[in-house]
Amino acid sequence: MATNTFHHIQANGWHANSNHHTKLRKISVNMSSEAIGVHRQVYGTLKFSPIGALTTQSLADTLQLPSKNYSSESLITSNETVLTLLRHGESMWNEKNLFTGCVDVPLTQKGIEEAIEAGKRISNIPVDVIYTSSLLRAQMTAAIAMTQHRCKKVPAVLHNESEQARTWSEIHSEEAREQSISVITSWQLNERMYGDLQGFNKQETAEKLGKELVHAWRRTYHSPPPNGESLEMCSQRAVAYFRDEIEPQLLSGKNLLVTAHANSLRSIIMYLDRLTAEEVINLEMLTGIPMLYVFEGGKFIRRGSPVAPTEAGVYAYTTSLAFYRQKLDQMPA
Numbered sequence: 001m002a003t004n005t006f007h008h009i010q011a012n013g014w015h016a017n018s019n020h021h022t023k024l025r026k027i028s029v030n031m032s033s034e035a036i037g038v039h040r041q042v043y044g045t046l047k048f049s050p051i052g053a054l055t056t057q058s059l060a061d062t063l064q065l066p067s068k069n070y071s072s073e074s075l076i077t078s079n080e081t082v083l084t085l086l087r088h089g090e091s092m093w094n095e096k097n098l099f100t101g102c103v104d105v106p107l108t109q110k111g112i113e114e115a116i117e118a119g120k121r122i123s124n125i126p127v128d129v130i131y132t133s134s135l136l137r138a139q140m141t142a143a144i145a146m147t148q149h150r151c152k153k154v155p156a157v158l159h160n161e162s163e164q165a166r167t168w169s170e171i172h173s174e175e176a177r178e179q180s181i182s183v184i185t186s187w188q189l190n191e192r193m194y195g196d197l198q199g200f201n202k203q204e205t206a207e208k209l210g211k212e213l214v215h216a217w218r219r220t221y222h223s224p225p226p227n228g229e230s231l232e233m234c235s236q237r238a239v240a241y242f243r244d245e246i247e248p249q250l251l252s253g254k255n256l257l258v259t260a261h262a263n264s265l266r267s268i269i270m271y272l273d274r275l276t277a278e279e280v281i282n283l284e285m286l287t288g289i290p291m292l293y294v295f296e297g298g299k300f301i302r303r304g305s306p307v308a309p310t311e312a313g314v315y316a317y318t319t320s321l322a323f324y325r326q327k328l329d330q331m332p333a
């Protein structure tokens with residue numbers, strides 16, 4: 001991989017060390033300057049999906065926007081939707097370098113700050129529904145990130161653990177419902193279950209049992225840690241959930257935020273980017289760095305990580321996103 005390419009990916013908080021499959025292409029995005037106010041070049045990492053999001057058709061579709069309603073659903077009238085993936089901020093066990101897996105520990109102060117920063121980065125990206133794991137650190141990250149969102153909607157957890165919990169958490173005012181974003185929690189998005197390693201220090205374990213063995217448990221696709229899940233096992237439940245629950249929502253026009261974990265997200269990205277078992281070894285997920293995908297025509301196109309809310313280029317990903325940002329600008333303060 002060319003040095004520039006590697007640096008670009010690193011700058012986006014995205015460590016994909018694979019050097020022969022990641023192609024960086026420069027995409028010239030020429031949008032209506034009157035409508036969008038930007039004409040910029042956007043850099044995207046393309047693996048196997050062709051770029052198809054920027055067509056005159058989608059621009060024409062997007063131009064038919066209602067003026068009063070600020071919901072992202074009505075703003076994005078093309079068939080395009082966005083998927084934002086976000087690993088939780090630093091947890092108290094990340095800080096201590098302990099194998100965490102399904103142990104349910106909260107964020108550190110640094111993790112809270114990372115979630116705020118992530119929220120700023122996605123504050124102009126539409127979010128209609130939030131999916132999160134059933135673990136506190138992912139839920140905290142989603143809730144904290146949404147405090148920064150310019151739509152000012154309130155995330156509200158749908159409690160689906162029993163019929164009673166579902167009924168008792170219902171919102172009955174239509175106005176309040178419109179101003180809220182449903183949060184759907186699912187164990188299938190949880191971190192891989194780390195088995196007998198949960199609670200042990202990663203470095204000490206590597207020193208005791210051998211670096212190669214521990215690296216194989218942590219990063220390879222097929223090797224399960226003792227009594228725990230391999231990435232493959234984690235992938236079977238996380239990707240099945242993604243295909244059965246998350247993809248249909250994107251297809252139905254919803255823009256989604258998914259907050260989850262290093263290995264459930266590695267599984268999902270492996271599926272989205274069609275990585276091989278070899279390639280996924282080098283896929284590292286940083287805490288609190290959002291990654292944006294555009295979903296159009298049944299294809300996922302990775303668009304990188306939004307850098308900052310002030311960065312004009314962020315809004316030049318697609319015309320629909322630029323319009324959504326423009327509508328947010330018009331919202332009363």
Ligand SMILES: O=C(O)[C@@H](CO)OP(=O)(O)O
Binds near residue numbers: 098101262
């Ligand atoms: O401990 C864990 O649960 C995970 C993520 O922090 O560790 P790893 O770096 O091995 O994926």
